[in-house]
Amino acid sequence: MDAEDLILISVDDHVVEPPTMFREHWPAKYADRIPKVVVSEEGGDIWEFEGQRAPNVGLNAVAGCPPDEYNLDPTQFTQMRPGCFDVHERVRDMSAAGVLAGLNFPTFPHFCGQYFGRIDDKDVALAAVRAYNDWHIDEWAGAYPDRLIPLSIPPLWDPGLMAGEIRRVAAKGCHAVTFSENPSKLGLPSYHTDFWDPFFAACVDEAVTVCLHIGSSSAMLSTAPEAPPEVMISLTPINSLMAITDILFSGVFTRFPGLQIAMSEGGIGWIPYALERADYVYEHHHAWTGTDLGDTRPSELFHEHFWTCFIDDAAGIEARERVGLDHIMWEMDYPHSDSTWPHAPEQLWKAIGGLPEGDIQKISHRNAMAAFSFDPFAHRPAEQCTAEALRAEATDVDITIKSMGRRKADADAGALAARLAAVASKGAAPSGD
């Protein structure tokens, strides 16, 4: 077996929503209020809906772009690979990189639909969430049931509506929903309340896995105003560490023993440490804090409830038994700046090539199939699913890195970092993910 024999399912890629997305899914009664793409003062293509704007930030769509043209400017659709927003081109880009299937997170609504949560008229906001999900499930993922795993966004402001939407889209075969790694940072009740219980109950009932992408709290760690962007970008996975620690001590799994959570773009190398630490602290402190997880240690809860993923993470693979081999998944992060596209199989092979074949199959695709109730082999024979077979179907795709005519970023580390922080705090995709 070698890199070309891998069958790859990426559990964290991103769709840049096309301007036409709502056309077939928007309710007639709100016809004049349909979300639109407009050109901003700075010349970028941005979404506008009910007075709220959301730019596509440059770093969010850099597949195929030379690194010195990465920047934080609002970007035009003409400055991206069409694979960012056109599903047919997306699938061709996936084939060219030897990747069978992907789970695509939203861009303009932010990682868990924060954008729609800011719309004042909640009736039209709910209409937008439903239209978004119908587009994503029926039109985007639905076009290639063997290649795209459907993912819904929630109407974040109302757990009852969230539960209803989970049940509605589950009936269409959607078994993944994106939610916040820390709703408290969004000004919503935390995991330590029962506020979200109707939502979690629906997820358990419908076998829907809750995906928590880094940045879905709209809060990023930073150290100092002058720190270069690399500091903030390096720290993004720590959002996942904070989230699992928070959730493990929340008691939510006592109420929902069936709840399954996938950490998206959090990496895995830090997990053994975080689990040991949580166990140590629980053992040393629960006698005075009164925290009660029953007879279960935090690390045991983790292995029962969490799914993880990585892009490139040798230390985590080395420690895979401690991380939880049956729950480790892989991601490509197309078209973001941390992506390994178009050399994903070769890059992944460096980390997992030496493992037993059973471990490789779990990490490359088997665990993802289990996490998201997704079966590509029902649509496509396994022998046509390897990197080699897929690449053979897409030999005409141009994968060379070439200028997209973007402005070079100003080389002022502090100013760049400040812009990055501003982008993140508005709930847009943070740089590097």
Added chain:
Amino acid sequence: MDAEDLILISVDDHVVEPPTMFREHWPAKYADRIPKVVVSEEGGDIWEFEGQRAPNVGLNAVAGCPPDEYNLDPTQFTQMRPGCFDVHERVRDMSAAGVLAGLNFPTFPHFCGQYFGRIDDKDVALAAVRAYNDWHIDEWAGAYPDRLIPLSIPPLWDPGLMAGEIRRVAAKGCHAVTFSENPSKLGLPSYHTDFWDPFFAACVDEAVTVCLHIGSSSAMLSTAPEAPPEVMISLTPINSLMAITDILFSGVFTRFPGLQIAMSEGGIGWIPYALERADYVYEHHHAWTGTDLGDTRPSELFHEHFWTCFIDDAAGIEARERVGLDHIMWEMDYPHSDSTWPHAPEQLWKAIGGLPEGDIQKISHRNAMAAFSFDPFAHRPAEQCTAEALRAEATDVDITIKSMGRRKADADAGALAARLAAVASKGAAPSGD
């Protein structure tokens, strides 16, 4: 070889300063302004100096105390083991736990002297810092040169004064200084400025290792107001992860290739991941950010400049080559709540007992000797330094856990966590370290 054959140097313990500490070291001209211990309204013993108060928080002195008596109340000296504040009893407690030597961080001045930085009259504040260091070096550590590694605190408000103090105490044989993991969070210039250069220059000149203890930024990570204390306590080592990421990208090592930094109480299991992540981000992003570390990757800088330590960290030991075997040290954390006292050798043995003997010697004491220019064997033959030999000298020390008559904490998770955050933000020791 077994647990009792270990030679143990702990690079992170804590002294609760005795009320008499300034008596022999305070300058006559400020006689009426000497810092004093007074009894607070709530009945705790607290330090008072120039109108600033600093309590000894309960969690900071719990060695020998049953866990259900841990709390956040200001504590009296009579509610602690004398080993917290009496150097002779401290050394007896160390012997009873089989520990040869320790490096003791301050308590009431906070981890890097933040308390003295808040005193308005900087002349009397500098007098206090110098008196503190004279007491610590001459009277506390000086009483047992084979058992205690001297550590100075800096006059944080002035890098020129800091440099002078480094040179003054180095002449007395002190090769360790405590500083802030993130001065930016203290309202001071960050590592990304040249503000601290005189201080770093003096440390390099005098072979002084800079110790950054978790909490020395007076800023702790938290997730949500209702999260139980375990969440914040579990996240304390992430302060170290943030600090190394921040410092690696600061350029400070380009200016000071000889600078040595010890991360105190940060743990080690997360290090392989943090280094891989920093390298990956640097490689993917420096072309647009303009960050320039020369030909050196962040992970290479780490291995040249950082020393690490752990209490109980099986994943980190397993990954010791990635962490950096020549720079891993061990700590007991006496008398804090995460301490393994009095069973330190047995607890450590579980993690390192299976390693090659050379690795064990490095981790248990050899690396600490190198990091702090400390040679206990100049004072005491090695065969009298083992856990077994030391315990034989202290068979009369009572190490049983017994009530210290402390109040039980109120079992309200959110209220406890809020108090913990308040304690941490004032610069006092955060819970759990």
